[in-house]
Amino acid sequence: MTEKTVLIVDDEPDIRELLEITLSRMGLLTRSAANLTEAVALLAEAAPDLCLTDMRLPDGNGIDLVAHIQSDYPQVPVAVITAHGSVDAAIAALKAGAFDFISKPVELENLRNLVLSALELGAESSDGVDDDHGGLIGETPQMQRLRQQIDKLARSQAPVHIHGESGTGKEVVARLIHRRGPRASGPFIAVNCGAIPAELMESELFGHVKGSFTGAHRDKSGLFQAASGGTLFLDEVADLPLSMQVKLLRAIQEKTIRPVGSSEETGTDIRLLSATHKDLTGEVEAERFREDLYFRINVIGLKVPALRERLDDIPRLATTLLQRIASDMGISAPVLQPAAIDRLQAYHFPGNVRELENILERALALAEGSELTADDLQLQAAPRAPGGQQLNRRRDDRDRLQAVAGDLPGYMDSIEREVLGAALERYQWNRTEAASALGISFRSLRYRLKKLGLDQSD
CATH class of the missing domain: 3.40.50.300 (P-loop containing nucleotide triphosphate hydrolases)
Known part of the structure; x- marks a missing residue:
């Protein structure tokens, strides 16, 4: 197996020597540069498997070298050595594309862990990345961009x-x-x-x-x-x-x-x-x-x-989820009728993919036959454009005022009780899931349930 090579860039001879000794004891070859110019020249001769560079160099800084490696040698991980407590410098290095950073004085155990992680990354890169989407289903531009970022x-x-x-x-x-x-x-x-x-x-x-x-x-x-x-x-x-x-x-x-x-x-x-x-x-x-x-x-x-930002992914996503749910239930997956797909694409999906899965699971449990119809989904198309609905809104406002009947706190409690009850039923009284779906903390949900008499702690 070919020995791995690490390029060390630091203007202090003592630091370079310490790094060279440590890395050689790990069975690694090293090449050293005292400044940015020498480092660029050594990179041009042969790309290393890893680069370790000090942040402060006589003719530039580590960020410049990170940017150069990112541009011309993107397969080479580069780690930056920063002064103790230089949080801003470390963040700047990471934003520029550094693999990681390590602070002075360099602790050898931390250095060894960093080097091993970086070299493992390089080995994986040479083998190529598998095509498994890891649960991210969809081919819209938004999803393709997300995978590239990942x-x-x-x-x-x-x-x-x-x-x-x-x-x-x-x-x-x-x-x-x-x-x-x-x-x-x-x-x-x-x-x-x-x-x-x-x-x-x-x-x-x-x-x-x-x-x-x-x-x-x-x-x-x-x-x-x-x-x-x-x-x-x-x-x-x-x-x-x-x-x-x-x-x-x-x-x-x-x-x-x-x-x-x-x-x-x-x-x-x-x-x-x-x-x-x-x-x-x-x-x-x-x-x-x-x-x-x-x-x-x-x-x-x-x-x-959000799911509504990638509606073209819904047909494939829904089909995949249906197959998974049906497999868990030990039955054959039904086919979504075109009208059912249209109904899904017209829906707003405030709960996104998790909500889509719940909708399909409910439909599959209640439907009969080898196809799922639009009615099986039990969905109403979400209102997208409220134009021309002023009269209905005025009627709704009047009805709400009458419902308050001089007791606004009681009316608000009744609405909150209804919303919390619906959320708990949807997630089978799993409070953590319900709190997440409602956008509140677990502690807040627990307090609200107790206040409204919905606590089932027994």
Whole structure:
């Protein structure tokens, strides 16, 4: 097997020597450059399997070299060495296309982990990427662009924030980024931040030591440790309490965590992905989400399109979902009649792909025969253009005013009770799913259910 080569770019001879010794002990060949000009010349002679570059060079900076490699040698991963605490520099490097960064003074164990991940990425790139869509079904331009972005982001270790409406498939996207990257053989740990009580959040993420609080009868590893060597996916990250946001920010910046009750910090080795259906910028403006954490997790943003933005994907998507549902039920999948497909494409889909799956599952359970008709779907085409409906709106407004009957709070409670009840029925009283579909936190849903007498905790 051909030995791997690493290009080291640093103007300090001592740093170059330390890196050369460490990498040679890993069985790697090294070539070294003291500045940007020498590095460009060595790249032209032969592309390495990995490049390690200091951020500050006598005739430029590491960002310039990252950009050059991205343009002329896109198959070569490049990692940047930054000064301790230089968060802005690290973020700039990742945005420019760096695979990862490491801070000075360089900890050798972290360096070895980074190098092994980068070389594994290069090996996967040479073998080519499989054609499996990983659950992302559709061939519209929006979906093709999303897949291209996923393939590019999989080659980086930069934190990615995935945003989109509820039910669009944000976790599917996160899993695909993980599976196509160098950490694919490691664990993928997904956590819904809105489903963990605030008082348990720190222990769940960072772990705790025995005796650190009432009920801590033994040491427990947290989700950061569980995701070591792999990917940690924080879903509904906007639901994190502000106190926890501070601790998460430090864990990301320092790449260390401190279990509850421990006096020692532990290094972490994770790829961080996050998601929310909320407008995170709006949450920052409303001071419900820290701006510094926003910039740290949103190094690269990735939008998952709503289903109504890719209507041409519905026929294939619906057919695939029907086949999957029918297979789970142990029956043959029926055929969607053209009128049924038209009905689906006329619908607004506030719940997106998740809602489409629920609609098809219900239709399949109730329908008879080898075809699904438009009526089997039990859908009304969503109103798209309200023009010419002023008279109906005035009547609706008058009816609503009469329904209030001097008791606005009671009327609003009745509406909320109806909406919450419908959501819980749709998700078979799974509160986490219902809260996600409604765009509220699990704690908020629990409070509302208790207030409105819908709690079924018994």
